[in-house]
Amino acid sequence: MGVSLRDVALLAGVSVKTVSNVVNGYAHVSPATRAKVERALSQLDYRPNLSARNLRLGRTGVIALALPELDAPYFAELSRFVIDAAAEQRWLVVIEQTDGSLRRERQVLDGVRDHRVDGVILSPVSIGAEELAARTDDAALVLLGERIYDGPADHVAIDxxxxxxxxxxxxxxxxxxxxxxxxxxxxxxxxxxxxxxxxxxxxxxxxxxxxxxxxxxxxxxxxxxxxxxxxxxxxxxxxxxxxxxxxxxxxxxxxxxxxxxxxxxxxxxxxxxxxxxxxxxxxxxxxxxxDKAQLARIAVDLLRARLDGRAAGPPREVRADYRxxxxxxxxxxxxx
Amino acid sequence: MGVSLRDVALLAGVSVKTVSNVVNGYAHVSPATRAKVERALSQLDYRPNLSARNLRLGRTGVIALALPELDAPYFAELSRFVIDAAAEQRWLVVIEQTDGSLRRERQVLDGVRDHRVDGVILSPVSIGAEELAARTDDAALVLLGERIYDGPADHVAIDxxxxxxxxxxxxxxxxxxxxxxxxxxxxxxxxxxxxxxxxxxxxxxxxxxxxxxxxxxxxxxxxxxxxxxxxxxxxxxxxxxxxxxxxxxxxxxxxxxxxxxxxxxxxxxxxxxxxxxxxxxxxxxxxxxxDKAQLARIAVDLLRARLDGRAAGPPREVRADYRxxxxxxxxxxxxx
DNA sequence: CTGAAAGCGCTTACAG
DNA sequence: CTGAAAGCGCTTACAG
Missing domain, CATH: 3.40.50.2300 (Response regulator)
Structure with missing residues (x-):
């Protein structure tokens, strides 16, 4: 495929673990070793294989933004902010268009179980609160911009x-x-x-x-x-x-x-x-x-809190500003 | 993590290979075995781990669509069609906004080397033909909607x-x-x-x-x-x-x-x-x-041809219709 | 501070 | 038609 940790380790004359330590910026690597490894890294132009890292870590580094239709200007403008906010977390954003259909809103939620994405920001149209509340998987989910009662998931919207x-x-x-x-x-x-x-x-x-x-x-x-x-x-x-x-x-x-x-x-x-x-x-x-930038930022923050496991509590309901x-x-x- | 092939194999009393054969729809599985496996599959509600499959296959199933800004209506409308066309190939589309900056256009191209995406559809603004032509990685790349001379990559646009x-x-x-x-x-x-x-x-x-x-x-x-x-x-x-x-x-x-x-x-x-x-x-x-739908479809088709290895030849230049x-x-x- | 080894879940020659 | 085993590239206890 490409250059692997093993290749770098071989060239640097150290173990794979040590190269991994350097790549991931861990402390406790002697300056001499670090220099050696870094030379090999740049000589081979090493790039980590994110598929492998994701398999090991159980994460994909990708979140889904699911909305009815991207070509409605409101959603396009909102998407821009969501992508920007996600980029700060080094997340990539996959856009899924549901057309507001129940079938496709369900499909998006399944994407988490397929290990395609770590979490979902969903602008729901058809899916009901009961169905969301009844979900057994623990997929990270944030509802954006619509009001579903009884908080089956984290939610941000204006009043x-x-x-x-x-x-x-x-x-x-x-x-x-x-x-x-x-x-x-x-x-x-x-x-x-x-x-x-x-x-x-x-x-x-x-x-x-x-x-x-x-x-x-x-x-x-x-x-x-x-x-x-x-x-x-x-x-x-x-x-x-x-x-x-x-x-x-x-x-x-x-x-x-x-x-x-x-x-x-x-x-x-x-x-x-x-x-x-x-x-x-x-x-x-x-x-x-x-405030679209605020809506996007809050949605991303809510998702991050769930993915970090920092927030295991009940769903949070957040109001964004408007004027x-x-x-x-x-x-x-x-x-x- | 979740349910793995191994879990299914254990329950069905067959080998992992056999389960894999059933999951991937390969022929030459006896009806009796297939039935047994399928029962186990649905009983455990098995979902393949795409990260693992991708690691093995060297693919991510994700392509990047890189454009200057998603909130310009033309790009939003075009994105809609690209996402739809990609979905038919079972590809997810990550949207990256370059703001037309050279730095970000380069970053997008690097995404392929990071094994984050299999290929890129790029609507270029700043990056030059020479730079694209000088690329050493063999990342699948399709240029969309702008005219770069001397065909450093596959390209589709109107006249x-x-x-x-x-x-x-x-x-x-x-x-x-x-x-x-x-x-x-x-x-x-x-x-x-x-x-x-x-x-x-x-x-x-x-x-x-x-x-x-x-x-x-x-x-x-x-x-x-x-x-x-x-x-x-x-x-x-x-x-x-x-x-x-x-x-x-x-x-x-x-x-x-x-x-x-x-x-x-x-x-x-x-x-x-x-x-x-x-x-x-x-x-x-x-x-x-x-014809935005046509532009999108051609872009996706060109990318697919490159990824399949069907098209290893020189870059292709395609004209889309307009009226x-x-x-x-x-x-x-x-x-x- | 560094190494040898296991294992994430999958696919795929290779046998039989 | 089916199985045992290797290996994709990474991270991480576990030793030392």
Missing amino acids: NVRAARDVTEHLIGLGRRRIAALGAQDNSISGTAPLRLAGYAEAMAAHGLPQTIAEVERYRRAEGAAAMARLLAAPEAPDAVFCFNDLLALGAMRTILAAGLRVPEDVALAGLDDIEDGRYSTPTLTTVAP LVVRESTAGRVRG | NVRAARDVTEHLIGLGRRRIAALGAQDNSISGTAPLRLAGYAEAMAAHGLPQTIAEVERYRRAEGAAAMARLLAAPEAPDAVFCFNDLLALGAMRTILAAGLRVPEDVALAGLDDIEDGRYSTPTLTTVAP LVVRESTAGRVRG
Whole structure:
């Protein structure tokens, strides 16, 4: 294959153990021996075989990041931070796309048992809390960004209810009264949709305002555009819409503008995720910005704690920060 | 660790070799033995230890996909297809972000020598053809989406010169005359910028039109917005702009609209990449759509051929398909 | 401070 | 058709 410890040991005239000691930076190696070994190491350009090390150590040095779809900007941006945070632990990150399907979410979890990855950071859509809680393997698992109740595993997310309430209050504060929620979902067991809907409903109820709810299957632009068309066709069209993510909002924006209406004059629009697209759309998009770097870092830290065996206790529940970012789609335009 | 072949063999009352034969689906196992083994297999819920198999086979079953940044939509969309194509080979894909830096591009290549991955699909920015050609390790490597001359490795990309010419011809055909190119780069050794610039220049020269060139450092929205502001401030503002990718175009669009000008009436705009954002912007964005699924599949196929040892010959150069997609940013709006 | 040896779990000639 | 055994390259008690 390549150069092995044995080759280096032979050349340096020492044992394999000694070479291993030097490679792994252990103390108690005499300077003379160390120098000899290091000369041989560089002469042969030795690189440890990670497969062998992993077999011996029972680790792969690889973690899986499982998310519905990599090409949704929110997940792509989040992945970037997860990969960076993992790199600091010298972990490689394998990306697995579940499409939100139960079968594939289960498959990802099995990857740990196949010794392909040491642990999994999962952004769950379909898998239920009971199933996760019933898992017998002790695979390191961190749930990211969705809310599964009863903590079957470590979990990090923003407070979705509060964030949704903040957005809705912002729209109400602008004087809007016919405020629709776009993005409710029927099929989501563990998703955020019910939480965001709850936050919206809380705020609307607190002000005695009627609720209008538009459902979608998936959080993509096309669905936002279609749902918005349905809202506009209704007898009482909304004067503001809180979309449950930015992609839905950008799709909705397209529909509104293409219909010859103005944003925000006719319809104010807010999203959630703070993807880059919304910072350059016209008008720019008001949104909730989760601290993605923080989310990623916490997820990696939680996983590391489990893998180190430092945390053997009950699942931990961590909240990440977010902030409301008001832009033109609700506040109106400023000519540049 | 877990259940090993030995455990299964003990329970089934056969040798390890026989269990291995069954697990790997080899022929010539008597039905009776096979049944016995399979019973033991499922009783113990055996899962092969991939680390051990990999050590033995000298393979990891993992490939690296190295690209500048995952959160650029083009790369996120491409990654999705690469992961899917790799999954069909039962490969896992580790994503590495180079930020276009030479150091990190080199690091990725070293990953093969560390036996962390079997091969690499690299979207190069900084690394030069000479350096790649000078590599002594025989790591499987496929170059994706950029043009490096003299084929130091297998390579797949669209014909960037021709695509750029097509876009420019389209703008000329619309009657535009002051057509600027936005996205030229100074620092790119291996990048596509010179190729796209060449295509633009060819078309402009063919029609005797003057060339205007705006440079950027990186292909992001912010840079497109800033470069467009510079173009608008010039004495002869352009009536059309060919941006070297869609992100630049979307940034430029923001600047034009924020300045109170119209797209395409005042300035027509075209990009390249066909990212989803451009299909929902207002106006929608004219662009070149590379066949991303095809690019990904070819890249994976090229890598597989190298790893199988089927292809030991000289590097292969493959062209992927693309098409010009005319939308509102050049053709004008249709009210919905 | 250093060495000889076992063993992680798998695959694969080599016998029979 | 099946088995006993070697070996992939590493780490780690166990001696000395």
